[in-house]
Amino acid sequence: MSHDETAGDGPPVVGLEHVTRTYRGNPPVAALQDATFSIRRGDLVTIVGRSGSGKSTLLNILGLLDRPSSGRFVLDGHDVTGLSQSQRTSLRGMKVGFVHQSFQLLAHRSALENVALATLYRGDSSARSRSRATAALAAVGLEARQDQLPSAMSGGERQRVAIARAIAGEPALLLCDEPTGNLDTHNGAAVVETLLARNASGVTIVLITHDRELALIGNRHFEMSDGRIREKPSPGGA
Numbered sequence: 309m310s311h312d313e314t315a316g317d318g319p320p321v322v323g324l325e326h327v328t329r330t331y332r333g334n335p336p337v338a339a340l341q342d343a344t345f346s347i348r349r350g351d352l353v354t355i356v357g358r359s360g361s362g363k364s365t366l367l368n369i370l371g372l373l374d375r376p377s378s379g380r381f382v383l384d385g386h387d388v389t390g391l392s393q394s395q396r397t398s399l400r401g402m403k404v405g406f407v408h409q410s411f412q413l414l415a416h417r418s419a420l421e422n423v424a425l426a427t428l429y430r431g432d433s434s435a436r437s438r439s440r441a442t443a444a445l446a447a448v449g450l451e452a453r454q455d456q457l458p459s460a461m462s463g464g465e466r467q468r469v470a471i472a473r474a475i476a477g478e479p480a481l482l483l484c485d486e487p488t489g490n491l492d493t494h495n496g497a498a499v500v501e502t503l504l505a506r507n508a509s510g511v512t513i514v515l516i517t518h519d520r521e522l523a524l525i526g527n528r529h530f531e532m533s534d535g536r537i538r539e540k541p542s543p544g545g546a
């Protein structure tokens with residue numbers, strides 16, 4: 309399915325209304341202030357901003373790792389505002405995939421095992437998790453390398469395994485935190501190509517970065533500054 313066919317279908321994947329996050333302290337830190345925006349199915353959203361502007365704070369809220377101090381957050385049709393910790397954990401497992409700067413693969417497990425274990429934890433049967441993992445590795449172009457250990461792979465391949473792990477459970481939202489931050493240009497480009505291809509098949513992605521060039525990919529571009537987020541007009545006015 310192409311991006312154009314999926315964009316905008318159904319309820320938003322993310323709906324934030326006046327979301328704030330203030331860290332306690334003296335003085336308190338208003339790390340996220342009055343964020344109101346939606347992310348539609350099939351969007352590839354980039355968020356750029358300096359260190360300390362609030363990007364991780366926002367990503368933690370979107371990924372249900374942290375709660376807003378105030379405001380409303382609806383994730384794929386679920387209002388998460390009043391959920392208990394265990395309900396949030398379970399929703400996170402169903403709805404969110406994470407890709408981190410540092411890959412975070414299990415060193416003594418093959419690529420296939422790294423991906424399969426993630427869906428096994430979600431409650432899939434062993435056969436189901438294996439078949440999902442094989443499909444996810446094929447989707448990132450690593451079907452031939454599924455029995456390799458991470459140590460035998462390039463940084464770009466490791467990150468593609470991490471992407472396969474994050475998408476194997478078909479999450480509503482893929483959150484990427486500086487996904488090319490530890491990679492050289494060549495490996496970084498391979499990871500970007502992989503993310504663009506997954507987005508073209510319908511995966512909704514939010515990517516945070518310091519890198520102003522990387523921030524130009526995708527169809528929607530946000531900038532954070534001192535806890536405030538604003539959407540930048542896309543070239544061509546789309």
Ligand SMILES: Nc1ncnc2c1ncn2[C@@H]1O[C@H](COP(=O)(O)OP(=O)(O)OP(=O)(O)O)[C@@H](O)[C@H]1O
Nearest residue numbers: 331333337339357358359360361362363364365366
């Ligand atoms: N647990 C915390 N307690 C208190 N203040 C915090 C906490 N986490 C972050 N902050 C502060 O909140 C603000 C936003 O931080 P955040 O980590 O979200 O920024 P960022 O844009 O992700 O930065 P970086 O690019 O360096 O990761 C900063 O002023 C930071 O010092």
